[in-house]
Amino acid sequence: MMTVLSHKLNIVHRLCPFGFMQTLNRLHTVALMLCAIFMVTMFTSCIDEDEQPNTPTGNFEALWRIIDQHYCFFDYKQQQYGLDWQEVYVKYKERVNDRMTERQLFEVMTNMLSELRDGHVNLGASYDYGRYWAWKEDYTSDYSDSLERIYLRTDYKIASGMKYRVLDDNIGYVRYESFADAIGEGNLDEVLSYFLLCRGLIIDIRSNGGGELTNAERLASRFVDEKTLVGYMQHKTGTGHHDFSELKAQYLEPSSRLRWRKPVCVLVNRGVFSAANEFASMMHALPNVTLVGYRTGGGSGMPMSNSLPNGWMVRYSACPMYDSQKRQTEFGIEPDISLHLDDVDTRRGVDTIIETARNVIKGK
Amino acid sequence: MKTINRTLFVLALMLSATSAMAQTATDSLRISTVSHMVGGGASQVLDTYLSAEHFSGPGVTYLCTVERQRPQRRWGTIMEHEVNFSSVSDRTDQRDELEGAYNFYWGRLRRWQLLDNRLTLQAGGMANASLGFIYNSSNSNNPAQARAHLNLMPTGVASYRFSVMRHPVVARYELALPLAGVMFSPNYGQTYYETFVRGDYDGNVRLTTFVSAPEFRQMLTLETPLSASIALRIGYLGNYQQFHVNHLKQHVYTHRFMVGITRRFSIISRRL
Numbered sequence: 095m096m097t098v099l100s101h102k103l104n105i106v107h108r109l110c111p112f113g114f115m116q117t118l119n120r121l122h123t124v125a126l127m128l129c130a131i132f133m134v135t136m137f138t139s140c141i142d143e144d145e146q147p148n149t150p151t152g153n154f155e156a157l158w159r160i161i162d163q164h165y166c167f168f169d170y171k172q173q174q175y176g177l178d179w180q181e182v183y184v185k186y187k188e189r190v191n192d193r194m195t196e197r198q199l200f201e202v203m204t205n206m207l208s209e210l211r212d213g214h215v216n217l218g219a220s221y222d223y224g225r226y227w228a229w230k231e232d233y234t235s236d237y238s239d240s241l242e243r244i245y246l247r248t249d250y251k252i253a254s255g256m257k258y259r260v261l262d263d264n265i266g267y268v269r270y271e272s273f274a275d276a277i278g279e280g281n282l283d284e285v286l287s288y289f290l291l292c293r294g295l296i297i298d299i300r301s302n303g304g305g306e307l308t309n310a311e312r313l314a315s316r317f318v319d320e321k322t323l324v325g326y327m328q329h330k331t332g333t334g335h336h337d338f339s340e341l342k343a344q345y346l347e348p349s350s351r352l353r354w355r356k357p358v359c360v361l362v363n364r365g366v367f368s369a370a371n372e373f374a375s376m377m378h379a380l381p382n383v384t385l386v387g388y389r390t391g392g393g394s395g396m397p398m399s400n401s402l403p404n405g406w407m408v409r410y411s412a413c414p415m416y417d418s419q420k421r422q423t424e425f426g427i428e429p430d431i432s433l434h435l436d437d438v439d440t441r442r443g444v445d446t447i448i449e450t451a452r453n454v455i456k457g458k
Numbered sequence: 459m460k461t462i463n464r465t466l467f468v469l470a471l472m473l474s475a476t477s478a479m480a481q482t483a484t485d486s487l488r489i490s491t492v493s494h495m496v497g498g499g500a501s502q503v504l505d506t507y508l509s510a511e512h513f514s515g516p517g518v519t520y521l522c523t524v525e526r527q528r529p530q531r532r533w534g535t536i537m538e539h540e541v542n543f544s545s546v547s548d549r550t551d552q553r554d555e556l557e558g559a560y561n562f563y564w565g566r567l568r569r570w571q572l573l574d575n576r577l578t579l580q581a582g583g584m585a586n587a588s589l590g591f592i593y594n595s596s597n598s599n600n601p602a603q604a605r606a607h608l609n610l611m612p613t614g615v616a617s618y619r620f621s622v623m624r625h626p627v628v629a630r631y632e633l634a635l636p637l638a639g640v641m642f643s644p645n646y647g648q649t650y651y652e653t654f655v656r657g658d659y660d661g662n663v664r665l666t667t668f669v670s671a672p673e674f675r676q677m678l679t680l681e682t683p684l685s686a687s688i689a690l691r692i693g694y695l696g697n698y699q700q701f702h703v704n705h706l707k708q709h710v711y712t713h714r715f716m717v718g719i720t721r722r723f724s725i726i727s728r729r730l
Contacts, residue, residue: 330647
């Protein structure tokens, strides 16, 4: 059989002109190349994600799934108050149907998100902002802008987001309302220089709802003389509820500019949230700092965003942060001296928390 | 990191090997073909780091292709600069994203002349370096996704010369397929604050293959001469960049109708 085939091939070689065989060889090479390309193409597929339909049930499914795959406190909240996200699905799924109005859907979905008890979890539509604010609304404010006016008077200084003055007993007072207000190194140099002869410093961040973490770090770095461990952070590495990276230590690097070494009191209340909560956590790890006021609001998950088929924005906690003892601060930080504003003091124009802080500094 | 270095070394070795094959002659004529094209069309963007939704909208692309070939040699060089920009929205037009990328391709192609030189086939490999971004205008701590990768792509080009109403036309088809590469990606739930402010990296440089990053690119053009050295080139460019790493999915599909000018130069180079 092989002999016959070989003989026939010889005849073909003898009969065919040289150019034809060369072309045949080239075509053979080309065919091999095309086969190789075809093989690679076979493995080449589209990378895609299934989209939910833009219906009430489709949006509900999309929201539940985004939280299921990205939210970072399922385990912690299971331990704290028995949160079961699968149960939440069953509970709210039966309240959703494709005949409901947009506003009804918004209400049901906001209620579902409230099960997470997280101020960083929000649903944003053009007409409303779904939120869970019970972490501060269920508590007394422990802050009064009328009292602030009494203490700051009218001749206070303003450096970017900070209002400041020297109180009568030679204690510096800084009111920082929001970490969304940027502060520069120059601002901090000026403020600390102004307080150079003071015996101590009060930093009032009550009702500071957060903002830029970098502002919080820039301010805190003025109160350490060496690299200091102030907390830990991790992030999700997959869609599962337990898929997390290792805890990564977070250090506060001392500022190379003017630094403060005298006693410091940081005033807190339930309105201290997110980046402000993180500032309180960092300052709490420092030896010459006393936290005075009421337990902070928490919010230790760095939030990320996503969107739904109907265009609504959803925000959720994605990266958990811990204090220097690896403890969760999602539900707040207990201050060193815990107290509320006293009603009698308030009526007399006295801020109980500021006065307590003054006494702490005077006693050091 | 050792694995990445080893892979990059192998990629570089493969490319330099193909390059070395073509450098034997000393004196030669070199033909350079330079084409500048601009185009517009549709873009489709998905990035699950930013949103689970698909975004689509218009985009523009500029493409510069330089091909160098010595007639007596089988191997030639191809170099392409591709810049694209897209403005895309979700299906409700409430959320917007901007996408932009610069892709540089450099490759070596072997040539076969068939059918009385009417058909030219070229095959080889291209290295692709890409830098880009996707910016989501609504997000907070995940507002953007950086795109950076280095790929090795097997490439084939077919050019066919024919006449239409006695007017010469060249149809050219170019296909580049994925093989392997290396890319940057944040981890699944990692914020850019951790990566770039704190310097905490976690699986941010990933090796990719044609399974995890099945990117490919194709271009079909028709070219007809306007003068002895200038030709008009029109065609379609499809660039399909996609990856699935760190449980994140991304695709950027660009479809462009391209139009431009091609110039041919003959350069006699002398080497001692």
